[in-house]
Amino acid sequence: MSAIILLSVLGVVLLYLGLGKNKVLLAPVAILGVAGSAALMLFDQRPLPAWAGGAMLFDPLSVKFCVAMAGITLLLFVFGADYYKRTEENVAEHYALMVFSLVGAFLLTSYQDLLMLFLGIEVLSIPLYILAGAKKRSYRSSEAGFKYFLLGSFATAFFLMGIALVYGMAGSFDLSVISAYATANVEQAPALFLIGLFFIALGLAFKVAAVPFHFWSPDVYEGAPTLITAFMSTVVKTAGFAAVYRLIGVHITALPPQVERTLWVITGLTLLVGNVVALRQSHFKRLMAYSSVAHTGFLLLAVLSRNGASGQAIFYYTLTYALASVGLFVLFTAAKRAANGDEHIRVFRGLFKQHPLLGAAALIMLLSLAGIPPTAGFMAKYQVFVLAVQSGFVWVTLFAAVMAVVGIYYYLGIIRETFTANEAPVRIELGVGNGAVIAVCAIGALLLGVWPMGLI
Amino acid sequence: MMMLTLAIILLPLLVGLALLLARPHAQARAVALLTSVAALGMAVALCASYDSAAGPVIAFQHDWAPAIGLRMVFGYDGISLLMVLLTAIVFPFIIGAGWKNQLSEPAIANGLMLLTQSALFGVFLAQNAFLFYVFYELSLVPVFFLLLRWGGERRRAITMKFFIYTVLGGLTLLFGLVYSYLQLPAGTSADFNALQEVVIVPDAQRWLFWVLFLGFAIKMPMFPLHSWQPDTYTMAPFQGTMILGGVMLKMGIYGVVRLVLPIVPHGAAEWQDVVIGLSLVGCLYAAWIAFRQNDLKRLVAWSSLSHVGLMCAALFTLNATGITGALYQTLAHAIGVVALLYLVSGLQTRVGTTQLDVMGGLKVKMPRMAALFLLVMIGAVALPLTQGFVGEWLMFNGLLDVSIWWTFIGVVSIILGAVYMLYAYQRSMLGEASKLNVADADETDHWVLVPLIAATFILGVYPQPVLDLLTAPVQQLLTQLH
Numbered sequence: 001m002s003a004i005i006l007l008s009v010l011g012v013v014l015l016y017l018g019l020g021k022n023k024v025l026l027a028p029v030a031i032l033g034v035a036g037s038a039a040l041m042l043f044d045q046r047p048l049p050a051w052a053g054g055a056m057l058f059d060p061l062s063v064k065f066c067v068a069m070a071g072i073t074l075l076l077f078v079f080g081a082d083y084y085k086r087t088e089e090n091v092a093e094h095y096a097l098m099v100f101s102l103v104g105a106f107l108l109t110s111y112q113d114l115l116m117l118f119l120g121i122e123v124l125s126i127p128l129y130i131l132a133g134a135k136k137r138s139y140r141s142s143e144a145g146f147k148y149f150l151l152g153s154f155a156t157a158f159f160l161m162g163i164a165l166v167y168g169m170a171g172s173f174d175l176s177v178i179s180a181y182a183t184a185n186v187e188q189a190p191a192l193f194l195i196g197l198f199f200i201a202l203g204l205a206f207k208v209a210a211v212p213f214h215f216w217s218p219d220v221y222e223g224a225p226t227l228i229t230a231f232m233s234t235v236v237k238t239a240g241f242a243a244v245y246r247l248i249g250v251h252i253t254a255l256p257p258q259v260e261r262t263l264w265v266i267t268g269l270t271l272l273v274g275n276v277v278a279l280r281q282s283h284f285k286r287l288m289a290y291s292s293v294a295h296t297g298f299l300l301l302a303v304l305s306r307n308g309a310s311g312q313a314i315f316y317y318t319l320t321y322a323l324a325s326v327g328l329f330v331l332f333t334a335a336k337r338a339a340n341g342d343e344h345i346r347v348f349r350g351l352f353k354q355h356p357l358l359g360a361a362a363l364i365m366l367l368s369l370a371g372i373p374p375t376a377g378f379m380a381k382y383q384v385f386v387l388a389v390q391s392g393f394v395w396v397t398l399f400a401a402v403m404a405v406v407g408i409y410y411y412l413g414i415i416r417e418t419f420t421a422n423e424a425p426v427r428i429e430l431g432v433g434n435g436a437v438i439a440v441c442a443i444g445a446l447l448l449g450v451w452p453m454g455l456i
Numbered sequence: 457m458m459m460l461t462l463a464i465i466l467l468p469l470l471v472g473l474a475l476l477l478a479r480p481h482a483q484a485r486a487v488a489l490l491t492s493v494a495a496l497g498m499a500v501a502l503c504a505s506y507d508s509a510a511g512p513v514i515a516f517q518h519d520w521a522p523a524i525g526l527r528m529v530f531g532y533d534g535i536s537l538l539m540v541l542l543t544a545i546v547f548p549f550i551i552g553a554g555w556k557n558q559l560s561e562p563a564i565a566n567g568l569m570l571l572t573q574s575a576l577f578g579v580f581l582a583q584n585a586f587l588f589y590v591f592y593e594l595s596l597v598p599v600f601f602l603l604l605r606w607g608g609e610r611r612r613a614i615t616m617k618f619f620i621y622t623v624l625g626g627l628t629l630l631f632g633l634v635y636s637y638l639q640l641p642a643g644t645s646a647d648f649n650a651l652q653e654v655v656i657v658p659d660a661q662r663w664l665f666w667v668l669f670l671g672f673a674i675k676m677p678m679f680p681l682h683s684w685q686p687d688t689y690t691m692a693p694f695q696g697t698m699i700l701g702g703v704m705l706k707m708g709i710y711g712v713v714r715l716v717l718p719i720v721p722h723g724a725a726e727w728q729d730v731v732i733g734l735s736l737v738g739c740l741y742a743a744w745i746a747f748r749q750n751d752l753k754r755l756v757a758w759s760s761l762s763h764v765g766l767m768c769a770a771l772f773t774l775n776a777t778g779i780t781g782a783l784y785q786t787l788a789h790a791i792g793v794v795a796l797l798y799l800v801s802g803l804q805t806r807v808g809t810t811q812l813d814v815m816g817g818l819k820v821k822m823p824r825m826a827a828l829f830l831l832v833m834i835g836a837v838a839l840p841l842t843q844g845f846v847g848e849w850l851m852f853n854g855l856l857d858v859s860i861w862w863t864f865i866g867v868v869s870i871i872l873g874a875v876y877m878l879y880a881y882q883r884s885m886l887g888e889a890s891k892l893n894v895a896d897a898d899e900t901d902h903w904v905l906v907p908l909i910a911a912t913f914i915l916g917v918y919p920q921p922v923l924d925l926l927t928a929p930v931q932q933l934l935t936q937l938h
Contacts, residue, residue: 309523356477372597372623373590379521382586382630386524389634397634398667401627408623412600412616419604452521 001058002044003037003066004106010037011099018092027081030095031074034102038070054174055116061311062109065242068315069105069235072322073098075437076231079330082431083227086337094134097127098231105239109246113173114163114200117243121159121207124239125152128232132224144223151206151216159203165196175251182252189256197252197259201266204247208240210300211269214293221289222343226336229285230329233292234322241314245303249310263304268399271297275406282344284332287410288325291369294407295321298384301400305387313383316455320376320448324365327441330434331362338426345414350422358428361442362418368445370411371404376448457505461515461530464498464540465577467491472570472598479563485554488566492547492573499544503537508928512649514583525637525646529583533932534925535783539580539710542787543703546794547573549908550698553798555900557805559606559693568598572699579707585633585646585715592707593626599699606693618688621681625671629711632668636719651719652936658722665723668716669731675708676764678731679738689757694801697753701760701797702790708764709786712771713779713933721937724774732769732858736865739765743872747879752800752810755880756793759836762873763789766866770851776934778854780926785847787922788835788915792844795832795908799825802901803884806894812883817890825897826885828905833881835912837874843915 010033017026041063058066077095084091104124111117129152133145167173169192170181185193206213221229248255248263255263274294281287295317302313335347352359368377381404388397430438448455471491475484506513514531532540551569559565575598578591596619603615636654637646644650656664674681689697717724724731739762746758767789770782802825804810807818819826838844848870855863897905915922 356479360477367597373593378590378593379524382634383524385631385634386638389631390638394635398628398631401631402624404627405620405624409616409620412619416604416612416616419601 001056003040003070004103006033006037006040007099007103007106010034011096011103014092014096014099018090018096023091026092026095027077027084030099031077031081034070034074034077034099038067038074041066041070055113056107056110057112058110061315062242062246064315065109065238066106068319068322069102069109069238072234072238072326073102073231075326075440076227076235078433079230079326079333079437080227082434083225083333094131094227097131101125101127101131101231102235105235108239108243111243111246112175114166114175114178115173117247118160118163120239120243121203122156124236125156125207128228128236131228131231132220134225134228138223140223141225142223144220147216147223148220155203155206155213158199162196162199162201162203165192166200169193169196175247179251179253182256183254186254186256189258194256194258197255198262200247201259201263204240204244205266208237208244208296208299209293210266210296211273211293212266214270214273214296217293218286218289221292222283222285226285226329226333229288230326233288233325233329234318237292237296238318238322241299241303241318244300245311245314249303249306249314253306263300264396267297267300267304268396270294270300271400271403275403278410279406281410282346284343284345284347284414287345287414288328291407291410292325294403297403298381298400301388301393301396302384305384305391305393307387307391309383310387313380313387316376316383316448316452317380319455320368320380320445323441323444323448324368324377327361327365327438327445328369330437330441331358334428334430334434335426338428345417348414348417349420350426351418351428353421354426355428358430358438359418361438363415364442364446366411366415366418368449370408372408374446374449376445376452379449379452457502457513457515460498460502460505461532461581464495464502464544465530465574465581467498467574468495468570468577469574472567472574475563475567475570479561481561481563484563484566485551485558488551488570489548491570492544492551495573495577496544496548499540502532503541503925506532506534506537506925508534508924511928511932515581520587522645524586525584525644526586527584527645527647528587529647530581531583532581534927534929535710535713536580538783538787538922538925539706540577542706542790543573543576543580545911546698546702546790549794549798549904550695550702552900552904553698553794553801554695556898557801559695565602565606565695568602569695569699571598572602576703576707580710583648585637585648585651588711588714589626589630589633592629592711593623595704595707596622596626599696599704602696602699603688603692606696607691608693609691611691614684614687614691618684621674621684622671625674625681628667629671632664633715635664635667648714648718651715654719656720658726661720661723662726665716665720665727668720669712672708672711672716673768675711676705676768677708677761678768679734679741679761679765682738682742682761685761686754686757689760690751690754694797694804697757698794698797701756701793705760705764706786706790709767709771709782712768713783717771717774717933718936724772724937728772728774728858731772732855732862735765735769735772736862736869738762739769739869740865740872743869743876747872747876749876750812752803752812752880752884753797754810755812755876756796756800759873759876760789760793762869766848766851766869769862769866770854773854773858774937775854775857776930777850777857779933780923780930781847781850781852781854783926783930784850784919784922785844788843788847788912791908791911791915792832792836795905795912796836798901798904798908799829799832802897807892812880815884815890815892817885817887818892818894819885820889821892821894822896825901828897828901828909829881829885831909831912832905833877835909835916837877838870841916842912843919844912845916846919
């Protein structure tokens with residue numbers, strides 16, 4: 001909890017710093033602040049209390065999620081130090097909004113009642129609505145912000161309605177009470193309760209971009225500034241899955257069969273649509289958007305397996321996914337600049353020839369996303385497969401395996417570009433900070449696979 | 457033996473990585489060749505130290521991610537050693553084959569080849585199903601780049617097809633392994649010796665067999681999953697084709713012996729007829745197409761397909777003779793196909809094409825090359841006293857136990873094999889003296905081909921040491937089958 005307070009203060013401090021003329025301090029303060037909150041999370045060894053009248057609880061898993069998200073944000077801030085040097089827009093506000101969003105992400109990993117879940121989602125999302133539209137002069141960015149806001153509000157409205165209905169039937173926001181109610185009525189759930197659960201599921205499905213609520217993601221990913229896209233595809237996704245897992249993996253484990261079936265259909269569709277549509281993308285950010293939908297499918301598989309190890313597997317999966325995609329986004333930004341703003345995957349062409357180390361890093365990260373051993377991405381997918389088969393979902397897992405092959409195809413497309421020689425190779429300029437971020441991401445994506453360091 | 461086992465995997469890995477990163481263009485080939493020769497030395501030492509009576513050896517084990525069944529366990533028995541030996545024997549020749557006509561950027565090309573070799577050693581020495589899988593997939597990555605970068609026409613599309621095919625097989629295999637692993641008591645890791653004990657109900661074995669077998673069937677490839685193979689073999693650079701045909705397809709045979717037969721014996725028995733039938737159909741069909749080829753490289757590709765069909769059929773005889781024959785034949789075929797491809801690449805550089813109708817009468821211009829070709833071909837058509845004969849003899853004996861008709865089909869394919877090989881020789885070497893101005897075999901050619909030909913005859917006359925490697929593990933496999 002002290003970490004959340006620190007982050008909130010940090011956000012305000014950043015806003016104040018933005019008022020001054022000298023903005024040198026911004027990035028260091030933001031980085032130190034987030035690092036401090038991660039450290040507080042990790043080393044504040046006092047017995048973990050329940051906060052806000054039992055509405056929040058930091059258990060070991062949520063602590064892990066928080067530390068990971070803070071770590072990823074940290075990487076993005078290092079990236080931002082260079083990124084914003086070039087764009088020179090309202091830097092302080094950007095940092096502050098991301099920090100506020102991170103507060104929401106922390107709430108999402110630790111809620112114990114539905115109101116806190118709602119609060120977390122809103123605190124997470126509202127800064128993002130602004131950030132997605134941050135490039136004011138860009139038509140696409142404005143469209144992204146507007147679209148995200150509009151659809152997000154719809155999702156929120158349904159979500160709130162769902163909470164209201166569930167509250168009405170179960171008589172409490174407390175998840176343990178709702179869980180008991182769900183268990184008692186698992187065979188013959190009252191219609192209003194069912195509808196409530198559906199609406200809650202809909203709201204969450206929107207946040208994690210599960211089919212059929214994924215339509216916003218390619219447009220928003222494409223339009224938003226790359227830094228924000230990276231934030232959305234990593235921190236926000238991690239937080240979303242921490243929330244989903246907490247809701248139906250930990251608390252309401254006995255779902256009525258109708259809801260259960262619907263969730264399986266959503267999982268299957270998410271795997272199918274994400275992977276198949278990504279095949280047709282040549283725009284890098286759109287490709288990442290659809291592939292992120294595909295990864296949502298794998299993660300849902302882990303959530304629905306509802307095994308004792310699911311939380312751990314989801315943590316590992318989101319962490320490795322975040323590492324690889326942050327690194328790629330950083331690399332993409334540099335390559336895009338070298339290619340005069342082109343945003344298609346052809347900006348990677350000739351990368352290996354020109355910059356062997358960058359090419360190798362790209363290779364590792366892409367292989368990790370594709371799930372090829374011995375990278376971390378393979379371990380992550382493999383863990384999900386083990387969980388799902390263990391829980392008896394044999395055919396869905398087989399389907400997921402086939403979908404993973406489809407996924408490999410489009411990641412290979414980028415790898416192919418990276419290793420194809422270009423007639424007019426472009427030199428990519430990379431600051432020390434960005435180089436370090438890419439190095440951390442690539443080494444992480446390999447190391448966590450070869451030597452999982454107790455994370456599995 | 458722990459050090460030796462690890463060293464044989466690590467040496468090519470580290471040297472390969474060093475070549476990729478440092479890119480010393482000048483010495484790359486020499487470094488790679490030396491490394492592969494050193495690996496051969498280590499493989500021979502490993503074989504020499506192995507006492508088949510004492511049974512399988514676990515050389516190294518270490519916890520990796522035991523919670524999901526993954527442990528780092530390396531070890532070997534006779535079958536593993538045969539495969540290690542095979543890999544170690546052919547790689548110096550594959551690397552040496554690039555001595556004259558090196559691929560551009562030799563450091564990267566040779567580095568990738570060493571990485572492949574390391575991954576292959578890993579596949580054959582792994583004693584845990586998931587560790588096996590990690591290396592199995594890993595071996596694909598350097599090959600992917602070899603094909604993509606140095607392949608011939610339409611390499612992008614063909615490489616993708618190859619990769620997707622094998623990865624699809626790989627992932628279904630992974631799924632099958634996960635399923636089998638989860639039938640073990642909780643807390644066990646998926647080590648081979650644990651998996652051999654796994655009991656899977658016959659009903660589940662019926663489908664699980666195909667899930668597990670599919671990946672290996674694609675890798676070999678078995679008819680009708682072969683459509684990637686002729687294109688890939690033809691498009692790949694010669695050294696790439698040697699790796700694919702010489703060693704990588706043997707991962708399929710090895711995988712069946714190591715994972716499919718012990719885990720789903722009932723499934724294997726149930727589908728025995730289907731697999732043998734398909735294999736033999738493929739065998740005949742490929743032989744027929746090989747016979748119709750005008751392109752020598754394609755001919756080798758199809759002939760390889762045909763031979764593998766026979767090996768696969770022999771594996772599924774599920775008796776000692778057949779399985780031993782198939783395993784013996786993996787070594788025989790590896791040596792044969794590498795020599796054959798080397799010859800074809802030699803012709804390609806001299807004549808400028810691999811089309812048979814352009815050649816003809818080359819014997820006059822290149823008598824020594826023609827002689828070498830003849831000797832290699834004798835091995836390829838499995839004349840008595842060559843190693844191919846030993847393998848085929850055993851395989852047919854095994855098949856006879858199952859059905860005389862199957863054996864008959866197999867024999868027909870062998871006859872066809874002899875026909876298309878001799879016909880190819882006739883069309884390229886014999887006839888009216890060629891007008892092409894081509895050079896005869898030189899020193900490098902002899903360095904590569906003479907040892908390979910010698911191996912062909914030595915193994916043909918004295919196969920006992922290799923068969924000794926196989927006796928005990930094949931017996932053990934049979935006890936699991938029944």
